[in-house]
Amino acid sequence: MKTIAITGASGFVRTNLTRYFGNLNYKIIPISRDILNNEQKLKTVLEESDVIINLAGANIIGKWTPKYKELLYSSRIDTTKKVVAALNQITDKNKLLISTSAVGIYDNKSTHDENGTFANDFLSNLCQDWEKEALKAKSSNVKVSIFRFGIVLGQGGGAFAKMITPFKFGLGGVIGSGNQAFSYIHISDLLRAYEFVIENNFEDIFNLTAPKPTTNLFFTKMLGKALGMPTILPVPEFVLKILFSEGAKVLTDGQDVIPKKLLSLGFKFDYNDIKETVYGLVI
Helix, strand or coil: CCEEEEECCCCHHHHHHHHHHHHCCCEEEECCHHHHCCHHHHHHHHHHCCEEEECCCCCCCCCCCHHHHHHHHHHHHHHHHHHHHHHCCCCCCCEEEEEEEEHHHECCCCEECCCCCECCCHHHHHHHHHHHHHHCCCCCCEEEEEEEECEEECCCCHHHHHHHHHHHCCCCCCECCCCCEECEEEHHHHHHHHHHHHHHCCCCEEEECCCCCEEHHHHHHHHHHHHCCCCCCCECHHHHHHHHHHHHHHHHCCCEECCHHHHHCCCCCCCCCHHHHHHHHHC
C-alpha cells in the first residue's frame, strides 16, 4: 500500500483525490498548515510518504490587487519551498513529487503541447516560478512531475459548480467575446491521470487537459443545449475588469492546449471533447 501526502486546502481537487485514492486503498496524509510550518513534522510526514501531491495555492479567480497578487505568489512558492527543503533532507527512500501548475503558463497565440511558448505576464511568470521551485526537489531518489491543469470540470464543486448556476436559470452566456480558447479536463480523467503517473512512476511535465480543446462560445452553447436553456446573456469584458481587474485575464484570455505526453504514453481519456464532458456532467 502506497502513502500519498497532499498539500493544499480542502478544495475540490484535493477532496476528490482523497476519496479516489482512499477507495484504491492508498493511505492519505493531509499536510495541514500546522505540519507545513513545522520543519520536523513535515519531514516526518514526507519520510512516511511514497508520493507527495502539491496542490497549495490561493484561488486564482479574484481581484488581483497588489496584496492579492502577493498572496497568489506566496501561497504557491513558499509552500513549495518548504516541501522541497524537507524532501532534500531525505535520502534513503524513493519519492515522487507531483506539483501543480496551470495552462496559463502558455501564450494564447497557437495550440500548445508541453513544449509550447510561454506568455510574459503575471500568471505565466507565477506558473514558471512555481515549476522551477518544484523541480529543485529532483535528486537521485526524488522524481518530480509537473501537472499543468486546464479548467477542471466536475459535479459538486470547483469551477463547474460556479459556472452552471446561472445557466440553470437561463442566465448563462459567453464571457467576453467567447472566442478565447477553453482548455478543460473532466475530474474523472484528472484523477485517472494521477493514478496513471503514480502507478507507472513517470517523471515529466504533463498538460492535464482533454485532447480536444474548444472555445468559451462553444462550451457555452453546449452547456445551454444540455440543460435545455438559452444562452443569450453575455458577460462583457469591461464588467469582468471592474470585478477582477488584471485577474479578468484568467476568464477572457484562454490557452489552446493538448495533452501530448499523456497520449504518447498510452493514457486513454474517457472524456475527449466538450460534448462528452458536458453531457457526462449534466445528464
